[in-house]
Amino acid sequence: MSGPKRHHFVPRAFLQRFGCDGRVSVRRRGRGRLITARALNVAVESSFYTTQTPEGGKSTEIEALLAEVDGPADKAIAEVIEKDELPAAGTAGREVLATYMAVQVGRTPEAREQVAFPENFLKYADGRRVDAKLMAEYLREVHLGFEPSDGEVAGAIKMVEAAEVMGTLSHNDTVTVPLSVAEKYAGVLMRKHWSLEVARKPRFLTSDAPLVAWHKPTPADRYRGRGFGNAAEVRFPISSGHQLVLTDQPRPLVIRVEPARVRQCNADVAAGCHNFIVGHPNHPRQLHEVSLAEKRPTLRFSTFPGYRVDADGTEKDLGEVPLLWVQRAVYPTQSRSGSPRRQRHAAGGRRGRR
Template sequence: MDQKKRHHFVPKAYLNSFCNKSGRVFVYRKDGDGKPLPLVPDKTQHQRYYYSQPKPEGGMDNNTLENLFGDLEGAWPPLVERIEAREDVNDSLEVLFNFMALQRARVPACRDAVELMLAATVKNLAKQMHQDGQLPPLPEGCENLLEELEVSIDPHQSIHAMVVIIKGVIEMVDSVGWVVFHNNTNTPFLTSDNPVAWFDPSLSFSQQKPYSINPDGPVIVQFPISPKLLLIGATEYRDNFVRQGLMYGDIDSDEWVECVNAQTCRFGYEAVISSTESQGDLIADFADISPVHVSRSVTVDGSDALLHTIEFGSRSKKPKWQNEDG
């Protein structure tokens, strides 16, 4: 069997909807020079062996997950065509929401956060064991060794975590109501390498945190489908959605589209993706901002514990995992 090396975390089936007439998307890398890269979908948003898993008998399985996701992605383009035509797609909501949930769980923004959370937990445990005298004394001159320790996590662990993340997204899906908005303005919707976003709309833009909401408060979920289509989930739409299912709406306000795009830009992890070169200034405003993992030590009942959050900030380089083969 041919071994697949290039695994897409943003599928070509999704990116095709954001292509210009030349069949390319404009990729603005947050660590780049501000100039977009015009790329065909097959040449962007992938990593080598991103979904590879160890086999029980040894070696790596490079194909199973990539093939599975490819099968699921095949249903996306015809569904988008039906949405563009404003057809009743309530018979295909499972496809819609499963695709969206996977696009939250599979991306580096999510998988990196899981691995960094596990790394911080391991490091904190080592420090606690040292304080409790359960480790040998640190070598002379290396008193800060544990503070400076870099911990890398086997990426296979974040593949396992995808199941938990998807279940969490589906719970979110079931808690709100949904509308697809057709964009009637000249300002296209942007997307990113982390296209599923949710936040607390009762807070100001500067106070909002990524994926942080009050359990009893309002929430907005946004997922760009194309430059002209946006899926929105919101607490205020819940009653209508229960009665009538997925409905369509129209947007005629450039300002509203710009607000959506600002969220897309700051939720983007390593890249923002556009169908045009007309929105470079807005994208540049968020070049140093991504949803990143933050861990803080807190004292609970006299014991130290770690508090993990996702916040807007600058990405740091994740320690690279080295397997036994290097």
């Protein structure tokens, strides 16, 4: 199949709603100055969704399928902004937006880096024996940027060992596997209570990972994650003045929010972005006032004592099982203390939720 080679992992029409005249400002991790550019040239990579056909040719089928999601969602978002009103629960409009958000989770470079962790590590190893010393080196120098705990090293090794048993992912797999969970995520989002926040001063930011899973910070955040299923709030800014908020408890359908709430949400957008945040060219202050660490790991690891409860009620010890999780913030310091390793982790929940 032939098709466009410039693939947006955050849709251009979506990004434009955070700027003006088709232009937005971008602040990247590790860089102080802003870059103002056309949204056409932001969050785009050449042939990002291109896959290989069985005959050895190239296919842009994934990009075409994403366009089928983006088009209706763009119309639905425009209607929400125009009316200051959400589509009712159970309607096609609600489903369109839930699907759009769910697909956005898996269509980014961050999602692809997560599934490609074993392959990236083995390339780094370059034939060297996989052991704790080599994994600690990779995590410290490449993946994390700080000294890993023993539990983190052990969890990462278990992931690589499992990947070696199952076989390395093909390029097509790295494209499609992150998108394969979209239907599951859409169902989770549809079941939540939706509200629309309208900013008195339109200053919301977005990023290259625009869906935000937020919960009140706890000490456990240093060794496990929260996902879109168990987050206190799932936030999705849809313009500089509007934000969808999904919760487990009912809220008013439309909420007018003050600048303090916008600033709080912008800080969480910045904490959870992959590489960059996006905002209005005429309001650089909002992009500069948030803290943006040089790096946020795409994937974290722990190990926990695992067990399984059989049908007769007996428990079977599974030994140390890995927990994979996504870090939603960057901490001021990272220590070697690791996770509390005596917390039990049941079989069936080995993989951390996003």
